[in-house]
Amino acid sequence: MTETTFLDANELVINMGPQHPATHGVLRVKLKLSGERVLGSECVIGYLHRGVEKIAENRTYAQFAPYTDRMDYVAGVTNGMGYCEAVEKLLGVELPPRAQWTRMTLAELQRIASHLLWLGTHALDLGAITPLFYTFREREEILSIFENYCGARLTTHAFRIGGLQYDLYDEFENDIRKFCDDFLLKIDEYEQLLTTNRIWMGRTQGVGILSAEDAIALGVTGPVLRGSGVRWDLRKAQPYEAYDKVEFDVPIGEHGDTYDRYLVRIREMRQSVRIIRQCLERLEPGPIFGKVGKVIKPPAGTEVYHSIEGPKGELGYYVVSDGTVNPYRVRIRPPSFVNLQALDKMIRGHLVADVVAIIGTIDIVLGEVDR
Amino acid sequence: MTDELKSPPPGGPAEAAGPPTAPPIPAVTPPAQKQNDAPSLKPAPKPSVKPEPWVSPLVEALQERFPGAVSDCLIFRGQPYFSVRGEELIAVAEFLTSGEGGSYVFLTDLTAVDYPKREKRFEIVYQLYSFARNDRLRMKVLAADGEKVPSVTGVWAGANWLEREVYDLFGVVFDGHPDLKRILLPDGWTGHPLRKDYDILRQDTAWVRANLKIESGQ
């Protein structure tokens, strides 16, 4: 045993990922450790880079829509919605109300599904295995609603530029009403397992604190920003679809730690149920497609940036047109990518176990980070 | 597919200067006909199909403070944007983050668009947001190939990864960036994929062959 090993060094550099159960995909975090304490970190991403933005330049506007589902593949509906809205804005199309309410209903269901997936995996990362199965049970119901609506569960391609492809199926409203009624009780169940659990509180409170100033400086959005105490939700700040016509609250945290972000997301799920119920009340028969031609050709030299409040934060699309049927440039502003930047700030000085908690609390999807 | 886009019209005639959030336009090309000149088929009246000049106190303040640095102030669909000369970028950015400039403290996004036939082919696009005004603003910097653009990481810390991404995918070098290296592509890669003159057949085939043991495009 004359060769030198890593044991000779005082500082330990370990690679968390790209194959690691708690990095939620193929994130690789290089950690510099002293004992179990993190001295510094570096994220290595790009393992899932597929060049979505390049693909967009070689597809027509309509052809590109399904690709957006493959970015944040646990929230395909909201991804597609953001893109469709961006192109609609570029064209100047307005949607009929039925399409808007349907979109909002499905988008909020998708938000719940995304949060459920986050909750289950986050709890699993912290060693609580049971919530995962409970959350997946409810997520399954949402996915089957999606499946009944458009035939797909994950990469739904639920919406089209200008409206909806399909009208609602017969039992749509009943299914969702039933889900909403049950789901509120189910949230109580999750909370019973975690919210006041001493170990859970110990693992999440005071861990990964991100101050509001840091969050804004780093461009963090979504529940992470709100967990830091900034009451900013695009659905309220710059309403799209018909979010200005529904009532809901924007929950925020106080301390900016992992526990607050957990609470924010839990409360957001309740608010989503509230929104969904209002949407269902307003849902009336009518046209489901705006005035969009079969060939989508936005005027040359125009560009829009449109963003929506995705489950993980601000999901923006910057679309530039050159007057042809292909977008000249589609830039996707991925919430996970920008939020992930805050990781280093949040984990410094914490223990290895907290790294897992903090990666979980940012709620990233690598398909979106790498695109 | 590398169609050149003509440079944006420098403040077109303000015809039908309707509200920014435009009424629905039927941007329709009837499916049967395949004509390039779509607008001629449209029924009147035409809402804004091109960007219009943007007039606002902020523009005046910018032009007053930075004479000659700010140009092409346009607005489309209620979204204002303008171009800044690279040299004054940092100063303008700092002004915009200040309360006087509207406190655009939040850098939503930073990206680039490639126009290979222009003299300055890259348009670096900064999407800014102001919590105080609940308002978005788009700032652009033009850069030629090889020209360095000052890094805004000092103004908005969140620009770090975004600038790395632009460097990675476009090859725009940001001056003063703390750690400018590739972020999505492997370190040993050559070429910048989001340039218009790049495609799968012209990618780094050697790297693919050496590291993935397959032929490109396979």
Next chain:
Amino acid sequence: MQFLFRHPLILSSIKILVVFMALSGVVAYLVYMERKVLAFMQARLGPMRVGPWGLLQPIADGLKLLLKEDIVPARADKAVFLLSPVISLVAAFSVFAAIPYGPGGWTITNPNIGILLILGLSSLGIYGIILGGWASNSHYPLIGSLRSAAQLVSYEVAAGIAVVSVLLIANSLSLVVIVNRQQQMGVWNVFLNPVAFVVYLIAGVAETNRNPFDLPEAESELTGGFHTEYSGFRFSLYFLAEYTNMVLISSLAVVLFLGGWLRPFSSLRWLWPLDYAPVVALVGAGAFVLWLGLQSRVRGERMFFAALAILCAALAGVVGIPLVLSSIQGVFWLTVKVLAVLYAFIWYRATFPRYRFDQLMTVGWRRLIPVALSSLIVTATMLIWTGYRVVPLLAANLLAGILTAWMVSVRGAGNRSRPTREAI
């Protein structure tokens, strides 16, 4: 022939063989039980594919592990790497020599320092873990094994102190005497000193690296902890050792605190119907299996369950013979109690998140040890002061336990205290 059976070595060898075989089977089905119970708590079914109701799953798992490739990392310290799982397993199994399974001849050996022997031997198992983690020459296993070492040392202290208060009551280190003493007192030790029991149970969970103390092999942090680099057969040795340790800790808890092989209320003669519990249990199991069989639509499954039900009935008949009944009485109750404790272990796993390392240490050193110490002091004091009397002992222990627990937890709890990060 007579000589052969009378010779202690031969009899012991047979007993060892029986215990070893039984234990291996128990551990295999413990895994099955864990998966089924977890599934039950998590709104799913658990193993259902291999055999009816997945009953043959343990065998399939065992075969799979045996047939898998045994990988030794290139830069591992090969000899130590190969040896360490064996150390763990041998330590875990050898302890069972000193456990009394029932009165009279139901022990392999009854050393008069039984508890010391057990604590000493079971601590040896940690060498397997530390050496295995070290020999892997890899980061995650190293961290995992260091965590394991620190954790074991911390919690052995608490567990040891908790055990000492039992020893004070029993006045002996022999496990047989400890159980007999509980019969004499007419009450199990858990009712004399519940605080020590709770401390022992928590420390026991920690010693077996079970959730919420499963940090050494925290999957989401360390991918697999000390056994990250192990595969196939050697991994199965670790796996076996861990579950054997679970059985050990449960058995010890039962022997020390829950009356060992004693029937509940064994001092109350008029509760004699309880003696027939083994028969009832077997009949019940047969009925349950029959019900399962009737539910099934698969012909093979129905046959299997019917056969199982018949087997249960036959066993119930055999057990019903008075001589057999009285002799297996002890083993039956011990098994039931051990299963109950094991069920609690599994229940914890379904319920709790995992502690962080510093929190684990805090719980060990700053909460459990003071509580255990106070219980020890109070027990000793009360034994001298009031003698072996149930009510004063219980009352004093409870009072002291609650008081100490409150005192040690006040400091850390605070009102949603948010510790700031330590400066690097």
